[in-house]
Amino acid sequence: MTDSHLTRRRLLRYGAYGAGAAALGGTAASWERLTGADIPGRDDGSLVVATLGPAYGPEAIRTLREGFRELHPDIKLQINAVQAVDWSDFFAKILTQVAAGTAPDLVYVATEGVQLFAQRLGVALDKWVKRDAAELKEYFADVHPSLVESMMYEGSLYQLPVEFNAADMYLNRQVLRRAGAQYPPADWTRDDFTTLLRDMKQASGARFTPYFWTNRLWGGVVPWLFANDTNLLAESKAPGGEWLWDSFYSAGQRAGRGGGFRWTTPQATHDRVEEVYDYLASLVRDGLCTRPEGGNGQNLIGVFSTGRVGVTPAGGFWAGGLHLAGMDRDGFDVQYFPRWRTQRMQYGAAGYALLRTSKRQEEAWEFIKYAARKDTLAQLFTTNQTTPARRSMLTAGRYEETGPAHWQVFYDTLDRFPDTGPIPAPPQVAEVEQLLLKHTGTALASSRSVRPALRRLQGDLEKAMERDA
Amino acid sequence: MTDTRIPPARAERPAAPPAKDAPRPSARDRGTRLLATLFLAPTIVGIVVFTVVPIVGSVVLSLFHWNVIDEPRFAGGSNYGAVFGDETVLVSFRNTLVFMVLAVALQLLVALALALTLTGRMPVWLRSVFRSAFFFPLVLSAASISVVMKYLFNQDFGVINWLLGFVGIAPVPWLTSENAAMVTVVLVYVWQQFGFSFLLFVGGLNNIPKEIHEAAALDGATGLRKHLSVTLPLLSPTLLVASVVGIINALQVFEQPYVLTNGGPGDSTRTVVMVIYETAFEQLRFGEASAVGVLLFVLIMAVTALQFRLSRRFVHYQ
Numbered sequence: 001m002t003d004s005h006l007t008r009r010r011l012l013r014y015g016a017y018g019a020g021a022a023a024l025g026g027t028a029a030s031w032e033r034l035t036g037a038d039i040p041g042r043d044d045g046s047l048v049v050a051t052l053g054p055a056y057g058p059e060a061i062r063t064l065r066e067g068f069r070e071l072h073p074d075i076k077l078q079i080n081a082v083q084a085v086d087w088s089d090f091f092a093k094i095l096t097q098v099a100a101g102t103a104p105d106l107v108y109v110a111t112e113g114v115q116l117f118a119q120r121l122g123v124a125l126d127k128w129v130k131r132d133a134a135e136l137k138e139y140f141a142d143v144h145p146s147l148v149e150s151m152m153y154e155g156s157l158y159q160l161p162v163e164f165n166a167a168d169m170y171l172n173r174q175v176l177r178r179a180g181a182q183y184p185p186a187d188w189t190r191d192d193f194t195t196l197l198r199d200m201k202q203a204s205g206a207r208f209t210p211y212f213w214t215n216r217l218w219g220g221v222v223p224w225l226f227a228n229d230t231n232l233l234a235e236s237k238a239p240g241g242e243w244l245w246d247s248f249y250s251a252g253q254r255a256g257r258g259g260g261f262r263w264t265t266p267q268a269t270h271d272r273v274e275e276v277y278d279y280l281a282s283l284v285r286d287g288l289c290t291r292p293e294g295g296n297g298q299n300l301i302g303v304f305s306t307g308r309v310g311v312t313p314a315g316g317f318w319a320g321g322l323h324l325a326g327m328d329r330d331g332f333d334v335q336y337f338p339r340w341r342t343q344r345m346q347y348g349a350a351g352y353a354l355l356r357t358s359k360r361q362e363e364a365w366e367f368i369k370y371a372a373r374k375d376t377l378a379q380l381f382t383t384n385q386t387t388p389a390r391r392s393m394l395t396a397g398r399y400e401e402t403g404p405a406h407w408q409v410f411y412d413t414l415d416r417f418p419d420t421g422p423i424p425a426p427p428q429v430a431e432v433e434q435l436l437l438k439h440t441g442t443a444l445a446s447s448r449s450v451r452p453a454l455r456r457l458q459g460d461l462e463k464a465m466e467r468d469a
Numbered sequence: 470m471t472d473t474r475i476p477p478a479r480a481e482r483p484a485a486p487p488a489k490d491a492p493r494p495s496a497r498d499r500g501t502r503l504l505a506t507l508f509l510a511p512t513i514v515g516i517v518v519f520t521v522v523p524i525v526g527s528v529v530l531s532l533f534h535w536n537v538i539d540e541p542r543f544a545g546g547s548n549y550g551a552v553f554g555d556e557t558v559l560v561s562f563r564n565t566l567v568f569m570v571l572a573v574a575l576q577l578l579v580a581l582a583l584a585l586t587l588t589g590r591m592p593v594w595l596r597s598v599f600r601s602a603f604f605f606p607l608v609l610s611a612a613s614i615s616v617v618m619k620y621l622f623n624q625d626f627g628v629i630n631w632l633l634g635f636v637g638i639a640p641v642p643w644l645t646s647e648n649a650a651m652v653t654v655v656l657v658y659v660w661q662q663f664g665f666s667f668l669l670f671v672g673g674l675n676n677i678p679k680e681i682h683e684a685a686a687l688d689g690a691t692g693l694r695k696h697l698s699v700t701l702p703l704l705s706p707t708l709l710v711a712s713v714v715g716i717i718n719a720l721q722v723f724e725q726p727y728v729l730t731n732g733g734p735g736d737s738t739r740t741v742v743m744v745i746y747e748t749a750f751e752q753l754r755f756g757e758a759s760a761v762g763v764l765l766f767v768l769i770m771a772v773t774a775l776q777f778r779l780s781r782r783f784v785h786y787q
Contacts, residue, residue, distance in 0.1 A: 010496055092750040099537040120538045207634070209625045290625055291645040293733050303626050430751040442735035445647070453735075 046078040047363045049352070050097070050104040052090050053083035055385070063379045068370050075363045080104060086216075087112040088430055098357070105358035106367060110350040111422045112217065112429055115153050115260075119427045123354045124156035126243065128365045133247055139372055140248035142390040144414040145257055147349045148244070150422035155240020155259030159351035160372040161389040163381065165315025166347035166413040166420065167223040168334050169193075170322075170404075175210075175310040179203040183406075184335050186416075190227065190279070193311075193338040197288040200310040211283060212300060212309040215292035215440055217423045217433045218348045219313040221276060226421070227340040230272035232436060233263035233424045233465070263424040266461035268439075268454045272341070277443050277450045284444050292441045301325045304332075313337065315347070316387030316410040319402045323384065329403030336409060336417070345413050345420040349389065387411070431464040524766065531759035538753070548760040558761055560736045561744040562768075564651070568726075568740060569719040571655045572662075576715055577708070580663045584670035585696065600671065604664040611661060615728035618657045619644070622729070647737040650730050654738050658725045662718065666711040673707030674700070705784040713776055720769050741765045 051061070061079045068077050084090035091113045097103055098121065109117050118124075129136060140148065143161060151159040176183065179199040184192060197210035204210075214220060225231055237258030245254035267273060283289040301318075303309045305327040314334075322332055337345050352371055354364045370376055377388050384402045387410045388394065399407035414420055426432065435457060443453035494502075531548050535541035552558050583603060587596055606614065621628050622643035630640040643653045677700065685699045701708075723742040726732060732739030741761060749758035 010500075088751055095537050095753065096750070120536075207625075207631075291642070291734075293645040293650075293730060299620055299623070299626060308626060430753070434747060434751060437731065438733060438735055441733040445734060 044076070044078075046076040047106070047360050047367060048104040049077065049079045049106040049108075049367060050094055051079060051081050051108040052087070052110075053081040056081050056108075060380050064371070064376070067376055067379065068367060071370055072363070072366055075360075075366065077367070088433065091116070091430070098355075103355055103357045105360050105364045106352045106354055108350060109159060109353040111150055111348040112425050112433070114151055114158060114353070115425060116427045116429060117353045117355075118153035118156075118158040121353070121355050121357075122153075122158045123356050123358070123361060124158060125160070125354065125365070125368070126156050129157055129244065130247075132369065135369070137248065139369075139390075142374070142392050144389075144391065144411070145245070145249050145253050146414055146418065146420060146422075147347075147389050149241070149257050149260060150347075150349050151351055152238070152241055152244075152258075152260030154238045157241075157244055159353050160368055161349040161351045162372050162377060163351075163386040164347050164349035164389055165218075165317050165387050166345050166410065167219045167313040167315060167337060168345070168409050168413060169337055170304070170312050170314045170318055171333050171335060172304060172307060172310050173331050173333060174307045175200055175204060175208075178307075179310070183333055184338075186336055187343070188335065188338045190338050190340045194283070194288070197283070197311065198286075201286075201288055204307075204310070206287075208308060208310070209287075209290055209303075210310040211289035212303065212312040213289060213292075214300070215437050217425070217429075217436065218346070219315075220292070221280065221436070221440055222423055223313055223337050223346045224276045224280065224340070225273060226344045226346050227337055227342060228272045228276050229341040229344065230267065230270055230276075231263070231424055232266065232268060232273070233426065233432070233461070234265040234267055235421070235424065236262045236264070238262050261422060261424075263426040264465065266458055266465060268458040268461060269451075274450060274454060277440075277454060278447060281444050281447045281450055285447065292437070292444055316407075317385050319399060319404060319407070320384035320386075323402035329399075329401065330405065331403075333404045334406055334409045336413060342419070343417055345417055346423055347413070347420060348423050351389075391415075426465070428464050428467065431467070432461065435460045435464060527759045527762050527766075530755055531757075531763050533756045535755045536753040537755065541756075544756055548756045549764075551757055552760045552764065555757075557736055557739065558741075558744055561739045561741045562764075564737070564739055565720055565722070565741045567651065568655060568658075568722060568738075569716055571651070572658050572719045572722070573712060573715040575655065575659045576663045576666055577711060579659060580666035580711070581670050581708075583663075584667050584674055585700070588671060588674045600668070603667050606661040607664040609661070611724035612728055614661055615657060615725050618725075619729050622653055622657075644730050645734060647734050650734060650738050654726050654729055657729060658719075658722060661725075662715070666715060669707050669711045670704065673704045677703045702785045705780075706786055709776065709780045709784050713773060716772055716776070717769055720765065720772070 049064075056064075056079075058081075061081055065077055065079055068075070082090055082093050084093055087110045091109075094104070094107050103121075107117065139160065147161040147164050148157070151157060151161050171183065173183075179196070180203065181196055181199050184196065200210040201208065222232065237256075238260045240259030241257060245257050249257070280289070284291055300309070300312060301321050302325070304312060305322060305325045319334075323329070336343060352364075352368050354361060354368065358364055372389075374390055374393065377390060377393060381388050381393070384398065391411050394407065394411045396407070424432070439453045439457035439460070443450045443457070445453075530541075532544060532546070533541040534544045534548070583599075587599055591599075620626075624630060624640050624642050624645050627643070629643065633639075633641065642649055644650050681699060681703065682695065685695050690698055721742050722740050723746065726738040726740050727743055727746075730738045732743050742765070745758045745761050745765070748761065749755050
C-alpha cells in the first residue's frame with residue numbers, strides 16, 4: 001500500500017535506493033567468486049583422489065597425473081594433496097570432506113585406517129581383482145603376501161599396497177665407532193641391544209641419548225611387543241581370502257594366510273606386555289633412551305645425523321631422509337629389530353581405498369591398478385622416502401647413492417620373518433592409539449607406575465573396543 | 470543525496486503517548502531506521518551465521534550420536550551422561566581450570582609490571598621498542614611458536630637444558646614430567662599472550678590523570694602504596710576487561726598443549742578443547758564432543774557472569 005505521506009521526492013529517493021540495491025545485488029551475483037563448485041574436481045566429472053600431502057609433493061602429483069592421462073585420456077583426474085601432520089590428522093580431514101558431502105573417489109590409506117575405511121566407507125576390490133586376475137598376476141608375484149593380507153578385511157581385499165615401512169633399527173656408524181662396537185648380527189638379541197646402548201652411553205657422555213624412539217603406534221612400544229611375542233590387542237585372522245591366495249600365491253606363500261587381521265580383546269595387563277614396559281622403563285631410568293614425550297620425530301633426523309643419537313627404529317623412508325639431511329651413505333646402517341622371544345617385526349603399508357560414495361568406481365579401479373604398476377612406482381619413489389611394496393624395486397642401484405649398506409634388510413624383514421605383521425589397527429584405531437600414547441607416557445614415568453598405568457590402559461581399551469567404531 | 474543528519478534523540482521528544490494512540494513514525498524516521506538496519510545487517514548476519522547457529526547446532530548435535538559416516542541417531546541426554554562418566558573429560562576440565570588460574574594470574578601480573586615500568590621515565594624510542602617487542606609474539610601463530618618451544622624445551626636436546634648445563638643444573642624434564650609440563654605450557658602461553666593485556670594496561674595507565682598521582686604524592690603516598698591505593702583502583706576497569714578476555718581465552722586453550730605435550734604426560738596437560746577435538750575428529754563421536762562443547766560454553770558464561778558480578782564491588786569508575 002502506498003504511504004499517504006510519501007511525497008514524490010521521497011518516492012524517487014526510495015526508487016533510487018531500490019535501483020542501487022538491485023544494481024549491487026546484480027553485481028555481487030555476477031562477480032567471479034569462489035563457491036562450493038570451485039572445490040577442485042567437484043562435480044566436474046573428474047575422478048578425485050586424496051593423498052597425504054607431505055608424502056606426495058607437487059612433482060609426484062604431476063607424475064601421477066600425467067602418467068594416468070597417457071593411459072586413460074578419457075578419464076579426468078584430480079589429485080588433492082591433503083596436508084596433515086600424520087595419518088590420524090589426514091583421516092580426520094578426509095572424514096570432514098565425507099561429512100561435507102565432498103568425499104573423494106579414492107583415498108590414500110595406511111594400515112592405521114584400512115579397517116576403519118573398509119568397515120565404514122570402502123568398497124571391496126574383489127570383483128575387479130577376479131576380473132583382471134591375468135593383468136594382476138605380475139603385481140601379486142612381486143608383492144609379499146603379508147602386505148596384501150594387511151589390506152584385507154573380513155575376507156575381502158580393499159587396497160593394493162604400493163608402499164610399506166617396517167620398523168627396523170637404524171644405527172649411527174659414527175657412534176658405533178666411538179663405542180668401539182661392531183655392526184650387530186641379524187640375530188642379535190634384546191640383551192645385545194642393551195649392551196650396545198650402554199657402550200654407546202659410556203663412550204659418548206651424559207648429553208648423548210643412545211636410543212631415540214617416538215611414542216606412536218608405529219615404531220613405539222608395539223615393535224617391542226611383537227618381539228616379545230605379544231600384542232596390545234589379541235590378534236587373529238578372519239576366515240576367507242582363499243579366492244585371492246589360491247589365485248596368486250604358491251602353497252608355501254599362502255600357508256597361514258586368511259581373510260585379514262582381527263584385533264579384538266585388549267591384553268595390556270598380560271605378563272609379556274608388562275615385561276616390555278618394565279624393560280623400556282629401565283632404559284629410561286638408566287638414561288639409555290628418550291622418554292615417550294621426549295621422542296619427537298620432527299627433530300630426529302637432526303640429532304641422529306649429528307651423532308647425538310645412536311639407534312632408532314625407522315623404515316626404508318629414513319634412507320632418503322638422512323640423505324637429504326646430508327648424511328653420508330656410510331654414516332648409518334640398518335639392521336633387523338632385535339630378537340626377544342621372537343624376532344617378529346612390525347610394519348605399516350599404504351594403498352588407495354575406493355569409497356562407496358564414488359560414482360566413478362570403474363575409473364577408480366583403473367587408477368588403483370595404474371598406481372600399483374612398477375613404472376608408476378619407480379617414477380614416484382625416486383628418493384627413497386619409503387619402501388616400495390614391489391620386491392623387484394629394491395635393488396643395489398636404488399640405494400647406491402643414499403645407503404644404507406644393508407638395504408636388503410628392508411624387504412627381507414618380510415621374507416626372512418614371514419610372521420612379521422601390521423600394527424594393530426582395528427576400526428577403533430584412533431581411540432586405541434590415543435590411549436596407548438597416553439598411558440605409555442604414564443607407565444614409563446617410573447618402574448612403579450608400569451602396572452597401575454597398564455591396568456588403566458586395559459580398562460580404557462576394553463571400553464574403546466566395546467564401542468562402535 | 471542521502472540525508473545524513475542525526476535525528477533528535479528520543480529523550481528530547483515529548484513523552485510518548487500510549488502505544489494505541491502513538492503517531493506513526495515519520496518517513497524520515499523510517500528511512501533512518503532502515504539505514505541503521507542496513508549498516509548493522511552485516512554484523513548481525515555474521516553473529517547469527519558464525520555464532521548463534523553454531524551454538525544452537527552444537528546443542529542439537531549434543532543430543533545425537535553422530536559419527537559423520539552414518540545418519541545421526543537421537544541420543545537424548547546420554548551424551549551428557551557419558552561425558553560426566555568419562556574420567557578424561559573431568560580431568561580435562563580440572564586441567565583447564567588450573568591452567569586458567571595460573572595463566573591469567575601470571576599474564577596479568579607480568580603485563581601490569583611491565584606496563585608500570587614502561588610508563589615510568591624512559592626515552593620514547595626505547596618505550597616504542599619495548600612495546601613492539603612485547604606485542605610481537607601475539608601476532609605470531611600459536612602453533613608455530615609451540616613447535617619452536619618444543620625444540621627449546623626438549624629434555625635431551627633442547628637449548629634451554631643445554632644452557633642450564635653450563636651452570637651445573639641437571640636436565641629439567643620441562644615437557645616430560647607431569648608437574649613440570651603444565652608449568653611449561655603456562656609459560657609458553659603467557660609469553661605469547663601477555664602483550665594484549667600489556668597494551669590495555671599501558672592505555673589504562675596513560676588515562677589516569679597525573680593530578681591524582683600528584684595529589685597522592687603530596688599526601689605522602691609513594692612507591693607500592695601509591696600503586697595499591699591509587700593506580701590499581703583507577704585501573705580496575707581495564708583490569709576487568711583484561712581478566713575477562715584473558716579468562717575466556719585461557720578456557721579455550723588448545724594449540725600450546727596440543728603441540729607441546731599432546732595432552733601428556735598421561736592426561737596432565739589435556740584441556741577441554743583438546744578433548745573436544747579428539748572426541749570429534751579423531752574418534753568420530755561428534756555428539757559427545759558437542760556435549761563437552763556445550764558444557765565449556767556454560768562454564769565460560771558462568772565464569773564471565775561471576776566476574777561481572779564481582780566487578781560491582783571491586784571495579785571503580787572515575
